[in-house]
Amino acid sequence: MKTNREFEHFVAPVEETPLLATDAVKVDDAPLSLWADAWRKLRRRPLFIISAVMIALIIVVAVFPGLFTQVAPDNGCELANSNGAPTEGHPLGFTFQGCDIYSRIIHGTQASLMVGVFSVISVLIIGVTLGALAGFFGGWVDTVIARLGDIFFALPIVLGALVLTQLPLMRENRGVWTVVLVLVVLGWPQMARITRGAVIEVRNADFVTAARSLGVSRIGSLVSHVLPNALAPIIVLATMELGVFIVAEATLSFLGIGMPGSVMSWGNDISAAQSSIRTNPAVLLYPATALSITVLSFIMLGDALRDALDPKSRQR
């Protein structure tokens, strides 16, 4: 030591810095799970509130269309009203065939939403199962599932749908279910990939090893320990895909390979509006707006969920 000055020995007043119990326990706090924590964050976010209200409204419209319009959407059409302007009781005017646009939009919600919901549920079942198996077991299981997924992933959705819907069985039974089937067949690899990645991330965590060292079986630890921790990205993707599938349904219907003309859906309406787009753009505009609002709501919800569930995006 080169210095030779005097050092004072400073001690902070003990009253101001009292000794506390090491690793003290807080007995009175209520337990709070990560889900509850996410919910607390979510419910204060305007993005979440707006999208949740919108989606709730859309669901009500889909389930009880009669609450919103008394006008029958298809058999009340009169050619005299073709491309007619809005009148009393028909706030959005009439289509080329003389049908009430507003009523058709309200009644078309059901088909669009059904396609979205059932496609997402099926994609969740198939994609999560396959992805979880691939990620958890690795090895040849992973290779087979990953390659299989890649094959479907490589197919452009429109091209794949064109081919699939032209199969005889599909052509004869066109309806909501064929559209769902097409979307699921072409859409599951995305979900499987996300699940696989999330599972791989969690699979080697110590708590999984701990569960196994306590005698929990491999599948048991996958279900009760790995999957719950891989759920966040899956939920986010599922919400966003719901919107994407609704758009895809509209695309397919527009191309004439989705819903049959007898089923009311936004896609069909958009498709039918082609002929009168110059004379009466409202015919195209209104169903397209309904579609956009729905899709936007789901994607906004997905965004809000991602912010709430992903611990990394919380640190700002």
Next chain:
Amino acid sequence: MTDFIAVDPAVTPVPDQGAPVLEVRDLSVDFGVDKKWVPAAIRLNYEVRAGEVLAIVGESGSGKSASSMALLGLLPSNSRVTGSVKLAGQELLGTNEANIRAVRGKDVAVIFQEPMTALNPVYTVGAQIVETVRLHSEVSPDEARLRALRMLELVELPDPEKAFRSYPHQLSGGQRQRAMIAQSLSCDPKLLIADEPTTALDVTVQAEILDLMRNLRNKLDSAIVLITHDMGVVADLADRIAVMRRGVIVETGTAAEIFHNPQHEYTRALLAAVPHLGQGGADSAAEVDVTAALAAATNAELSSIPEDQLLRRERENAAALAAAEAAKPQGQPVLELTDVAIEYPKQGRVPAFRAVEGANLVIYPGQVVGLVGESGSGKTTIGRAAVGLLPVAAGTMKVVGQDISAAKRNGRQLHEMRRHVGMVFQDPSSSLNPRLPIGEPMFLAGVAKGGELQKRIEALLDQVELPRNYRNRYPHELSGGQKQRVGIARALSLKPKLMVADEPTSALDVSVQAKVLDLFQNLQKELGFACLFVTHDLAVVDVLADRICVMQRGRIVEQGTRDQILRNPQEPYTQRLLAAVPLPDPEKQRERRELRAQLLAAGQS
């Protein structure tokens, strides 16, 4: 190498002894969290002079790192810093960004904890040092290169030319830290901030880096602020010490004052919580004088201890060893390894890796065996194999009387065996499922149902001294020490005969570690399970273990009772390991340091 200061006339000569290099007055740091200011440091006052080492000691959350990073303006944008920081009379706080940048790296340099992440992996070490040099002084590339090489030489890298051309991943951890130090010193800083510089390193490497830093301090005359939680490191290097807790400096003084005459309650509690090698467990007969034992084993003569005193200490040591040899274990072994080799199975194109070779080890009921080694020695591998998580490639491994070396992976036999073995993990935050309440994992094993199960969970929580209503809590609501206690409760849930503890306390603060170790020891006595305690920390093993196995590069190089290992270490590696553990006492550490220097010198000749 001493000529290096003279080579560069631009840098300031040895500063005036009277004026402090760094003067910190009323420094406060707050972080904005959820629209509130949370204080990280409150009105700190300290100063450091040239050639002096100030150690800022504290546990996690004490604000020691935040306050030091604040000196350089290296805090995230949600922070607020007030007060005054003067470097050689020049105010650093409140000046503009350009000024601070000029100071960073030139007048003040930082050594970070993790050299692998602090060095950029895509550039060679040399290129990074050259960059630093040229950033702060106008020299030609050739000159900068020469300076970089001289720096690498200064930090005692064996082949500076080669190190200059190496990428960070091509160097070992210790070499990387040396390269990092060379980079920080390349502009001859007035002040060096070392933020946990040896925490990520093995203990023998740590001793080398500490030696290096001591040499450098004498050569360079920089002021050094050493931030650490390790009292041993402090005792080895510090001239003055500031003890921080919860953002406040509770005590400052010279090293001798703090270690021998601590005034504040917290300082005393902290010093009492630090386990030091040789102290033994709560009820062990006597403290082991490791320095004397090592001196005897290696026939060293120390100038720092009078000869007759050393002889007396060596004699006492020998007597205690003879007494300890008398006690013998009994019963059927709980874990028995005979010539065991363990491989990590090959994965795809990555070939199998043999991590352990020819291991022999026996644990009797109620015995605690400490498995000690540095990183990569294979200690964790043995622990994992004992739970059946890794296959045995050769030899036989018997767990609770059953030979599991030929057992099928995921088969019935392993499943049965796991009921007798509990495991505690290193990282408390990743060893608990964040989505489940902490009570949940304890009944996954399906030993009990209904009311009996509830009672069992309550009993387990009682055993680890957690309140019963904690069982509905989620892991993120618990502190690290509490999570680790839950980990222990989980391992106990099947009433195991063997407990494998893999570095259970190394992620915890000293005072928390002391508490967890104490709890663990009481549980072990009460429940009588045998334990394989895997750790890198000899002092922790010393507190707990009846027997100690020392591992090096996949082999058990020495094993014996605690007394045999600590009092009469035979293997040179064990001796070196023991000598490298810093003691939390400046005087004793000086003796130990001299001994270590002799050991290394003897090893080379």
